[in-house]
Amino acid sequence: MNLAEFAIRRPIAIMMVVVGVILIGVVSSSKIPFTLLPDITYPKVTIRTEYPHAAPEEVESLVTRPIEQAVGIIQNVVKQSSVSRPGMSEVVVEFRWGVDMDVAVMD
Known part of the structure; x- marks a missing residue:
């Protein structure tokens, strides 16, 4: 059957x-x-700095590169990108999933 x-x-x-x-x-x-909106912390830190009335080249050499070098020694960094604009620098650092972001920000 x-x-x-x-x-x-x-x-x-x-x-x-x-x-x-x-x-x-x-x-x-x-x-x-x-939950409809779970509490997820994306492992990303954005560092924004202002340097008023400076050209992008100045911002890059005086602000962005030193920040990139300082961030380069931090552990668990997956990706790092930066943008230098007139009067402003923005460095984005992405970490591995599972990294304690409070500790990563202090580093």
């Missing part, structure tokens, strides 16, 4: 299995915690 024959010959047994699966699903969904 295959599954199709069993389902035709014993419809009450199939209904009980379906109801059981639905009940297990309802109970499981009520026990699983979920």
Whole structure:
């Protein structure tokens, strides 16, 4: 007897299995915690500095490069990028997942 024959010959047994699966699903969904907006800290730090009335070349040589060199010795850095604009420098440092960002910021 295959599954199709069993389902035709014993419809009450199939209904009980379906109801059981639905009940297990309802109970499981009520026990699983979920949040619409989970608290996830992306391992990224942005360092913005201002140097008023300075050209991008000056900002790069006097601000951005020293910050990049200082950040370069920190452990668990995955990626580092920077942008120098007139009067402003921005260095973005990405860390590995699982790094304690409070400790990383202090480094």
